[in-house]
Amino acid sequence: MSKHIKVALIGNPNTGKTSVFNQLTGLKQKVGNYPGITVEKKMGICKLSRGVKAHILDLPGTYSLNTTSLDESVVVELLLNRKAPDFPDVAVVVSDVENLKRNLLLFTQIKDLRIPAILVINMADRMDRKGISLDIPKMESLLNTRIALVSTRKNTGIEELKQLIEKYREVPCGPTLDVCKIDPEYFGQLKNTFPEEDPYKLWVVITQDVNFTLLEKNDLLRDRSFQTKSKTDLKKLQHRETILRYKHINDILKETYKVDREAAKGFRASLDKILTHKVFGYLIFFVILLTIFQAIYDWSSVPMDFIDAQFAAASEWIKETLPPGVFTNLIAEGIIAGIGGIVIFIPQIAFLFFFIALLEESGYMSRVVFLMDRLMRPFGLSGKSVVPLISGTACAIPAVMATRNIENWKERLITILVTPFTTCSARLPVYLIIIALVIPDGRLLGLSYQALTLMMLYLLGFAMAILAATVLNKILKIRTRTFFVVEMPNYKWPLWKNVFYTVVEKTKSFVYGAGKIILAISIVLWFLGSNGYTDQFKNAEQIVSERVAREGLSPNSQAFITNKLREYRTSIPIGVTPSENRIPVVALQDSLERLQADLRTRVINMEIASYRLEHSLIGQMGKSFEPLVRPLGYDWKIGIAVLTSFAAREVFVGTLATIYSVGNDEEETIKNRMAAEVRPDGKPLFNLASGVSLLLFYAFAMQCMSTLAIVKRETNSWKWPLLQLGFMTVIAYITALAAYQILS
Amino acid sequence: MSFTIAHLKRGDKAIIREFPIDTLPIKLLELGCLPGNEVELVQIAPLKDPIYINVNGSHIAIRRAVAMQIEVEPIAAHE
Numbered sequence: 123m124s125k126h127i128k129v130a131l132i133g134n135p136n137t138g139k140t141s142v143f144n145q146l147t148g149l150k151q152k153v154g155n156y157p158g159i160t161v162e163k164k165m166g167i168c169k170l171s172r173g174v175k176a177h178i179l180d181l182p183g184t185y186s187l188n189t190t191s192l193d194e195s196v197v198v199e200l201l202l203n204r205k206a207p208d209f210p211d212v213a214v215v216v217s218d219v220e221n222l223k224r225n226l227l228l229f230t231q232i233k234d235l236r237i238p239a240i241l242v243i244n245m246a247d248r249m250d251r252k253g254i255s256l257d258i259p260k261m262e263s264l265l266n267t268r269i270a271l272v273s274t275r276k277n278t279g280i281e282e283l284k285q286l287i288e289k290y291r292e293v294p295c296g297p298t299l300d301v302c303k304i305d306p307e308y309f310g311q312l313k314n315t316f317p318e319e320d321p322y323k324l325w326v327v328i329t330q331d332v333n334f335t336l337l338e339k340n341d342l343l344r345d346r347s348f349q350t351k352s353k354t355d356l357k358k359l360q361h362r363e364t365i366l367r368y369k370h371i372n373d374i375l376k377e378t379y380k381v382d383r384e385a386a387k388g389f390r391a392s393l394d395k396i397l398t399h400k401v402f403g404y405l406i407f408f409v410i411l412l413t414i415f416q417a418i419y420d421w422s423s424v425p426m427d428f429i430d431a432q433f434a435a436a437s438e439w440i441k442e443t444l445p446p447g448v449f450t451n452l453i454a455e456g457i458i459a460g461i462g463g464i465v466i467f468i469p470q471i472a473f474l475f476f477f478i479a480l481l482e483e484s485g486y487m488s489r490v491v492f493l494m495d496r497l498m499r500p501f502g503l504s505g506k507s508v509v510p511l512i513s514g515t516a517c518a519i520p521a522v523m524a525t526r527n528i529e530n531w532k533e534r535l536i537t538i539l540v541t542p543f544t545t546c547s548a549r550l551p552v553y554l555i556i557i558a559l560v561i562p563d564g565r566l567l568g569l570s571y572q573a574l575t576l577m578m579l580y581l582l583g584f585a586m587a588i589l590a591a592t593v594l595n596k597i598l599k600i601r602t603r604t605f606f607v608v609e610m611p612n613y614k615w616p617l618w619k620n621v622f623y624t625v626v627e628k629t630k631s632f633v634y635g636a637g638k639i640i641l642a643i644s645i646v647l648w649f650l651g652s653n654g655y656t657d658q659f660k661n662a663e664q665i666v667s668e669r670v671a672r673e674g675l676s677p678n679s680q681a682f683i684t685n686k687l688r689e690y691r692t693s694i695p696i697g698v699t700p701s702e703n704r705i706p707v708v709a710l711q712d713s714l715e716r717l718q719a720d721l722r723t724r725v726i727n728m729e730i731a732s733y734r735l736e737h738s739l740i741g742q743m744g745k746s747f748e749p750l751v752r753p754l755g756y757d758w759k760i761g762i763a764v765l766t767s768f769a770a771r772e773v774f775v776g777t778l779a780t781i782y783s784v785g786n787d788e789e790e791t792i793k794n795r796m797a798a799e800v801r802p803d804g805k806p807l808f809n810l811a812s813g814v815s816l817l818l819f820y821a822f823a824m825q826c827m828s829t830l831a832i833v834k835r836e837t838n839s840w841k842w843p844l845l846q847l848g849f850m851t852v853i854a855y856i857t858a859l860a861a862y863q864i865l866s
Numbered sequence: 867m868s869f870t871i872a873h874l875k876r877g878d879k880a881i882i883r884e885f886p887i888d889t890l891p892i893k894l895l896e897l898g899c900l901p902g903n904e905v906e907l908v909q910i911a912p913l914k915d916p917i918y919i920n921v922n923g924s925h926i927a928i929r930r931a932v933a934m935q936i937e938v939e940p941i942a943a944h945e
Contacts, residue, residue, distance in 0.1 A: 186896045224898055224924055354888055361887045364895045390925075391908075398909045398918060492927045496915045606932075607893050610908075610918060610925040 127176040128208065129168075129287055132197060132232060133216035134225050135183035136485075136611035138244040141274035142216050143180045144623050146284070153627055155838055161196050162526070170288045179208055185224075187231045188360060189330055191529055198330050201235055202323065212290035213239040214283070219249055219256075220612065222379060226265075226371045227364070230298045233267065234322045238293040240268050240286050247273040253382030261378040266294050275617060299370045301325065304362040308351065329356055393613055397489050407490060411512050414477045418516035419547060422469035429469075433462030451652060452645070460644030463770070464637040467519050467828065471632055472625050474513050474520040479624035481509075482527065483616035491608050501588050502595025504533040511537070511587060514544035515580070518829045519636070522836055523628055532600040536591050538836060539846050542829050543587040543822065545580045548771040552820050553579055555775055555793055560813025579821055586822060586853070632832065639831035647769050650740040659737040666730045678782065678795060679725035685791075686721055687714065728780075735780050740765055754819065754855070755812030755862040757801070764819070771825045811865035815858040823854035869940065871919060871933040874907040880938035881905070882921070890935060898924040905938060 133139040143151075147166025154163045164180035181200065182193035189195045200206055201213075213232050217225030222243065232239050249255070262269050268286050272279035286293070301322045302309035312321050351359070396402050437454045444450040481487045491505035498507055506528045514521035521541045528534035545553075553576060561572045658665060675683075694710065735741050744762030751761045759781045767774035775792065782795045799807040824830065824847045833843040874880060882901050899905070899921045908925065909918040915930040 185893060188892045188896065190891065190893055221923065223922070224896070227896055357887060357892070360892055361895060364892065365900060368898075368900060394908060394918075398911070400912050488927070492909075492911055492916055492918055495927075495929075496911055496913045606916070606927075606929045607891065607897060608916075608927040609897065610927055612925075 125174060127170070127174065127287060127290055128211045129176050129178045129290075130200065130208070130210035130213045131178055131180045131216065132213055132228065133183060133242075134185050134218070134221070134228060136609060137183075137216045137218040137221070137225060138274050139180065139183060139216040141617055141620055142214075142242060142244060142272065142280075142283075143178060144619055145274050145277070145280050146176075146178055149623070149626070151623075151627070153631060156196055161193050168284065168287075170284050174288060176284075176287050179210070184228065186228050186364075187235075187326055187330070192531060193529065195330075198326065201232065201237060202327060210237065212287060212293055213237050214242055214287065215239050216242045216244055219243050219245050219254055220252060223368075223371055223375055226374075227367050229265070229267075230367050230371065231326075233265070233295075234297040234299065234301055235326070236295050236297060236320060236323075238290060238295040240270060240283070240290075240293055241265065242270050242272050242279075242283060244272050244274060246271045246279065247276045255380045255382075257378040261374065264374045264378065266296055266298055268293050297322065299367070301363060301366070304359055304366055308359070329360055390612055394489070394610075397486065398492055403489070403493050407493060410477075410481070410486075411509075414474065414509075414513060415515060417473045417477065418470045418513060418520065422473050422516075425469040426466055429462065429466050433458055433465070437462075452648070455652065456645045456648035457641070459648065460641040461637075463644055463828070464633060464640050467517065467632065468629055470517045471520040471523065471629055474516075474524060475625045475628040476621060478509065478524055478527070479621040480616050483614065483620055485611040485613045487527065488608055488610045492610065495606070495608075501591040502533065502536050503591050504528045504530060504537070507533065507537040510541050511544055511584075514541040514546060514587075517546050517548070518542045518544070518826065519632065519832050520628075522829065522832050523632065525836065532595075532598060535600070535837065535842065536594045536598070538833055539594060539842065540587040540590045542824055542826065542846070542850065543583050543590060545583040545821070546771075546826075548826065549579075549820055551772045552767075552774050553817060555796070556808070556813050556816055558793055559796055559808045560810050575817075579817060582821055590849075590853075631835070635835035636828065636831035639834060640828050643827040643831075644769060647740070647766060650743070651735060651738050651766065654734070654738040654742070656737050656742075659734060662730050662734040662737065666726065666733050670726060670729070675722075675725060676729060678798075679729060682725055682791065683718065683721045687718065690714070690717055732781055735762065735777075753862065754858045755815045755866065757807060759799075760807075760816070764825075767825050769827055771820060774820070774825075809866075811862045814865055815862035818861050819854045819858040821854070822850055822857060824850035868937045871905060871907065871917065871928075871936045871938055872914075872930055874905075874938070874940070876907055876910060878940060879904060879906045880940045882936060883939050884937035886935050890932060894928070894932070897926050898922040899926075899936070904941075905936075 131139055131143055143164065143166060146168040150168075151164060151166040154165070155161065156163050161182060166178045166180070168176040168178050170176055181197045184194040184197050187198050187201070189198050200208055200210075203209060215225075215229045215232060217229065229239065229241055243256070256271070258269050258271060270279050270283040270286055272283055274280075302313075309321050309325070312324050316324055397406060437458045440454040440458065441450060444453070478487075481490070487506070490508065494505035494508050498505055503511075507525070509527075510521040510524045513524060518541050521544075522538050525534045525537045525541070528537060557572050557575050561575050564571050566574060654660070674680075691714075741762055744765050745758045747761040747765065748756075748758040751757075751764065756764070759778065762781060763774045763777040766777040778796065779792050782792065782799075796808055797806065801807050830843045830847060833846060834840055837843070868884070871880070882899065882903050882905055885895075885899075885901050887895075903922040905922075906920040907917065908920050911918070911927075916927045917930060917933045918925070918927045919933075
């Protein structure tokens, strides 16, 4: 027998169960999934005295053992299966002192399963304000249990709870009431047929439609002599059971629970009046959304630029320090760039979950659901889908992670599947450069065509998300049993500790869950881009040098050098004004020559890189890809850029810069170079038709491996991300094709 | 037609009378929505759906379709 005490933490939602878990375990937590399903499994370790440890399992919040969702089924399945490895030695049932009556319903059910249960009465700090007084010893004897009066906010009672857990063998495990009373005849029959089993346990097995893996329902009910009842009759009995329990609880509370109504203050009512108001409610929500949006879009750009610079520097440092070779390249360009591509998302994820934790903790999120439910319902979305959809405008990755708050699996899945349609910030560089190229200057009602196009693209993203949700809602056949009953919890100041743990947990879950996939794909893309089997690829350096010697630099490179030299000349004051900055003409000539030589080496290197990319594996793929993208108005160069930008959309611009062998850092140069690109027939490659086609392609295509990775993580299967990749690419291809064919 | 929660106005209080247990989720009962209990209508969302009620100390939001099935007996409007 192990020395660890196995504890299951159970409770209604909004009782501060997570706070109790955090207080008991600190950062010693592990989050995983229950096998095969998407329900989160949270485990933690709590140190008790004398080296004894408790393994705490934080079960999903539930109102009773009558399950209506997958989350709740997990609880029932575990509590019914004494052979399960996680089956608790003791259950800790967390309740909220203000809603004790309702919380005790679940407690009495767990007691009746004859599982030793400790009752935690949380939020004890609110008792004075609400005028509540309790008779704990009497309550303990009436409920046949041990009670810990806890305040996670004031950090009191936790030590007492730990002591109770340690002495779990002393916790009584008898039932609280005789459930057979609801239908003596039926339960008598149950007892006769299965004398070995506890009648209440049998009752739960019969009424609950849960997936028993170890405890086979059929096995248990294999005895044909037992006549069960119709569904309606069973439901009537469940109804009677609930009423019986409430009667029992009311009797107990009458003797042990006193509320002085005079002392209670109506803070909640006045806040609800404003926050769920028909006009102000929406205004306030809109302002909160804008703040969140601003934070992930704007505030996180500072740490993101910093991370970007650090990883670029690390990559450079590796290249300079290690001997050149394949291995060094793998580290510098494959692995470090790949890890950088994961770390770069951390600021956005942290900011979004900071705000979401605040909204959840304070009780505001339920008000959002109340306000938005009716508006989102026709599209198969939940009131809670609004936050992911809007924050998707910054980045789809934290947005997809934010769907965890949606309890209904179908609504959550649809939200996950359509969120990547919203215009994320990675699309912006692509949009800006193409809009500048193909959308003419000019104004409509004082707004420039270019700005209008950008706005249209944002609207188009939302429209497509809503449209796709409507269609998916019709197609997806997922049985959901969740009824819409949302508890509106009391407003509370958020506990900073809980907010902090949420942020840490979400970040960890992204880095370890999705990070592996992102790293793997970036290494594959790096490999494809830096390897080739043709002679052209292997001898790129020689071929390009010879070509330069024979034909001189490409017109593009020459223009680049001329430009740089002109910039340099105008930046230096030559002999015009007598000043200390005056540079002797000879020295200037000297430095000009040096600069010219430097620039020449640089452009030759750029031309080599371009040539290598063209003949690398990915370049060849892009070329063989051309027949597929030609109907959209693209050539093989754009084809390669589309392929490489599967890593992330903004890579499109960088890849084009490499192919056209222009400096990566100058957007204006890339734009000019793109404008000069012509088709074999001499017409410009980027015109209105091909430009709009590209814009639409990037608006709808799932060009982001990180999103794919996080969808895999969140849905716990490859089925959904692949489906998503499929339908998004098809929509993107068809709209781009239609746009090009119509416009050209 | 019978008088239900959906017929209440903001701030109105009533006592729950009938409750069709075949069509309504048990979750409602468990949240304290039992016959004989007092219910107060706290807020109605735009388009009259969902409806935010306080039953016996439980603050919950339910959809209009559900509210229309819960018969109530109004008590004198709030003071």
